[in-house]
Amino acid sequence: MYIYLPIAEVSMHIGVIIGLGGGVGFLSGLFGVGGGFLMTPLLIFFGIPPAVAVSTEANQIVASSVSGVLAHMRRGNVDFKMGGILMAGGVVGSSLGVVLFKFLQSIGQIDLVIQMSYVVFLGIIGALMLTESLRTIIRSRKSGGVRRKLHQHNWFHGLPLKMRFRRSKLYISAIPPLVIGALVGVLAAIMGVGGGFIMVPAMIYLLGMPTAVVVGTSLFQIIFVTANVTLLQSIQTQTVDFMLAGLLLLGAVIGAQFGSRFGARLRGEQLRGLLALVVLAVCVKIMFDLALRPEDLLSVELLR
Amino acid sequence: MMRVQAPYTNLFRMQTFSMQSLRAGLVLVACLAILICASVQPAGAAPNRVVADLSDDLVEINSSYHGTELLLFGAYRGMPGDDLILEVRGPSTDLLQRRKEQKAGIWINVETFRWLGVPSFYHVFSTRPLAEIAPLQTLTESGVGAASLGLRLAKSKGGGGSHHNGGDDSPVSRASASTDEQNAGLVRNMTGLGLWATRTGSVKTQQDMLYRTALSLPSNVPPGSYVVRVLHFRDGVAISESKTDMKIRKAGLSALIYRFAHDYSLFYGLFAIAFAVASGWLAAVAFRRN
Numbered sequence: 001m002y003i004y005l006p007i008a009e010v011s012m013h014i015g016v017i018i019g020l021g022g023g024v025g026f027l028s029g030l031f032g033v034g035g036g037f038l039m040t041p042l043l044i045f046f047g048i049p050p051a052v053a054v055s056t057e058a059n060q061i062v063a064s065s066v067s068g069v070l071a072h073m074r075r076g077n078v079d080f081k082m083g084g085i086l087m088a089g090g091v092v093g094s095s096l097g098v099v100l101f102k103f104l105q106s107i108g109q110i111d112l113v114i115q116m117s118y119v120v121f122l123g124i125i126g127a128l129m130l131t132e133s134l135r136t137i138i139r140s141r142k143s144g145g146v147r148r149k150l151h152q153h154n155w156f157h158g159l160p161l162k163m164r165f166r167r168s169k170l171y172i173s174a175i176p177p178l179v180i181g182a183l184v185g186v187l188a189a190i191m192g193v194g195g196g197f198i199m200v201p202a203m204i205y206l207l208g209m210p211t212a213v214v215v216g217t218s219l220f221q222i223i224f225v226t227a228n229v230t231l232l233q234s235i236q237t238q239t240v241d242f243m244l245a246g247l248l249l250l251g252a253v254i255g256a257q258f259g260s261r262f263g264a265r266l267r268g269e270q271l272r273g274l275l276a277l278v279v280l281a282v283c284v285k286i287m288f289d290l291a292l293r294p295e296d297l298l299s300v301e302l303l304r
Numbered sequence: 305m306m307r308v309q310a311p312y313t314n315l316f317r318m319q320t321f322s323m324q325s326l327r328a329g330l331v332l333v334a335c336l337a338i339l340i341c342a343s344v345q346p347a348g349a350a351p352n353r354v355v356a357d358l359s360d361d362l363v364e365i366n367s368s369y370h371g372t373e374l375l376l377f378g379a380y381r382g383m384p385g386d387d388l389i390l391e392v393r394g395p396s397t398d399l400l401q402r403r404k405e406q407k408a409g410i411w412i413n414v415e416t417f418r419w420l421g422v423p424s425f426y427h428v429f430s431t432r433p434l435a436e437i438a439p440l441q442t443l444t445e446s447g448v449g450a451a452s453l454g455l456r457l458a459k460s461k462g463g464g465g466s467h468h469n470g471g472d473d474s475p476v477s478r479a480s481a482s483t484d485e486q487n488a489g490l491v492r493n494m495t496g497l498g499l500w501a502t503r504t505g506s507v508k509t510q511q512d513m514l515y516r517t518a519l520s521l522p523s524n525v526p527p528g529s530y531v532v533r534v535l536h537f538r539d540g541v542a543i544s545e546s547k548t549d550m551k552i553r554k555a556g557l558s559a560l561i562y563r564f565a566h567d568y569s570l571f572y573g574l575f576a577i578a579f580a581v582a583s584g585w586l587a588a589v590a591f592r593r594n
Contacts, residue, residue, distance in 0.1 A: 002370035006558035011523035066584030234573025298489030
C-alpha cells in the first residue's frame with residue numbers, strides 16, 4: 001500500500017517507511033544511538049528530497065530522544081545543569097545551522113555539504129570508535145586491564161566562567177560545553193541528526209564526563225536541539241513531513257524494543273566495534289557517491 | 305466483422321490500464337456518441353473537426369495516491385494516412401539546472417542555469433514519430449515538441465549560484481539562448497523524473513474516426529491546471545485542433561497537512577513537536593510495562 005507524503009510530494013510504500021523506521025530503530029536500540037545518521041541518508045536514497053529528509057528526521061528524533069531520556073532520568077543519569085548549558089549552545093548552533101542550510105540550498109551546494117559532513121564526521125568517529133573498541137578487546141584478552149584516570153586535565157580547564165557540575169563530578173568552565181553544544185547544533189541542523197554520535201565522544205574525551213551520565217545528558221539536550229530545528233524548518237522552509245515522521249516513528253518504536261533486548265546479550269566493546277563498522281560503512285558509501293562520476297552531470301530542480 | 309469487434313474488445317480491455325469498469329463503460333458510450341455525431345455530420349460542414357476528452361478531468365492527490373492512468377480519447381474526421389498528436393501540458397514553472405564537474409576528486413555543482421517558464425509536465429503522444437508526421441518547422445509553428453516550448457534561459461551570476469529568492473532578476477532582459485547540451489540535459493532530466501515524455505505510436509485510432517491513448521501520471525505529478533491539446537495532421541499540415549482542461553489538486557488528509565504546514569507554519573511546527581514528545585513519552589511507558 002502506497003502512501004502519498006504531503007510535504008515530500010512523493011508516494012512511498014508504507015511497508016518501506018515502517019521497515020526503515022524499524023530497521024534503524026533496531027540499530028538505535030542495539031547501540032543506544034539515535035540513528036539519525038543512518039535514517040537521513042536512507043530517506044534521501046529512497047527519493048525523499050534532502051531538505052524534507054533532514055527536517056523530518058529532526059522531528060522524529062525529538063520523539064526517540066524523549067522516550068530514551070525518560071529511562072535515563074529514572075536512573076538519575078541526566079546531568080540537567082550540563083544538559084542545560086549544552087542545550088543553550090545547541091539552540092544557538094542549530095538556529096545558525098538552519099539559516100546556513102537555507103543559504104547552501106539556495107546556492108545549490110546543500111547536497112555536497114551534507115555528504116561531506118557525513119564523510120568527515122562519520123569517518124572520524126567511526127575510526128576512533130573502532131580503534132578504541134579493538135584496543136579494549138585486545139587488552140581484556142591480554143590481562144586484567146589498566147585503570148585509567150577519572151579524566152584528563154587539558155588546556156581548557158584554565159578557562160574562566162567555572163561552574164560545578166555535581167552530577168558529572170566536574171568543576172570546569174561553561175565555555176567548552178557551550179561551544180561544543182553550538183558546533184554539534186550546527187551539524188545537527190545540516191545533517192539531519194541528533195548529533196549524539198559526536199556529542200557522546202566529545203563529552204567523554206573533551207569534557208571528561210563520566211560515561212554513566214553521558215548518554216542521558218546527550219539525549220536530554222538533543223530533544224531541544226531537534227525541536228528547535230523542527231520548529232525553524234517548519235517556519236522557514238515548510239519541509240517537516242508530519243506523515244512521514246509519524247510512520248517512521250511507529251517502526252522505530254517497535255524496532256528499538258527488539259534492538260535493546262538483542263543488545264543486552266552483547267558486550268559493550270563488541271557493540272561499539274559493530275557500531276563503528278556500521279558508521280564506517282555509511283561513510284564509505286557516501287564517499288563513493290561523491291567520488292564516482294554521476295550518471296548525469298546535469299540535474300534539475302523545480303522551483304515552486 | 306473483425307474490424308468492428310476489435311475496438312470493442314480493446315475498449316473493455318482498457319479497464320486493466322484505466323480506473324474502473326464503470327468509467328470504461330462511460331467512455332465507450334461517449335465514444336459511440338461522438339462517433340455517431342461525427343458520422344451524421346454533413347460532409348461540407350466543419351469537415352476537419354477533432355474532439356478531445358478525458359476519462360477524468362479532475363485528479364485528486366489524496367493519501368493513497370500513487371500515480372494514476374487516465375484515458376485520453378476523442379473523435380476526428382480522418383482519412384487513411386492521417387496523424388494525430390496529443391499533448392498534455394502542466395503548469396509552467398521556473399527551474400534550476402545544475403552542472404557537475406570533478407574538483408579535487410569529487411563531483412560538485414559548478415554552474416547553475418535558470419530556466420524560465422518551463423512546463424512542469426509535458427507528455428506528447430502521437431500516431432507515428434513526430435519527424436515523420438510533419439517537418440520540424442510545421443511542428444514548431446503548431447507549438448508541438450520540446451523545441452516549441454519557448455524555453456528561455458537566464459544565466460545566473462557566478463558559479464553554482466541561483467536566484468532562489470527571485471527579487472532582482474528580470475528574466476526577459478537577461479534571457480539567453482541555451483546550448484544543445486543544456487537542452488538535451490533538460491529533456492533527459494525531466495524525462496528521468498517522469499515529468500516529460502514522448503510516446504510515439506501510442507495513439508490508437510479506429511477506422512479514422514476514434515482515437516485514444518493512455519496518459520500515466522507519476523506519483524510526483526505537479527498539482528495545477530493542465531491543458532490537453534489534440535492536433536490532426538494530414539500530409540504534414542495541421543488541419544484541425546482541439547483543447548480541453550484538466551485539474552490536478554491535493555485532496556483529503558494530504559491537502560489538509562500541506563495547507564496547515566504552509567498557512568500556519570508556526571503552529572504546524574509546534575504541533576509536530578508536541579506530537580513527537582507525546583508519542584515518545586507513550587513509547588517509553590509501553591517500554592516500561594514490557
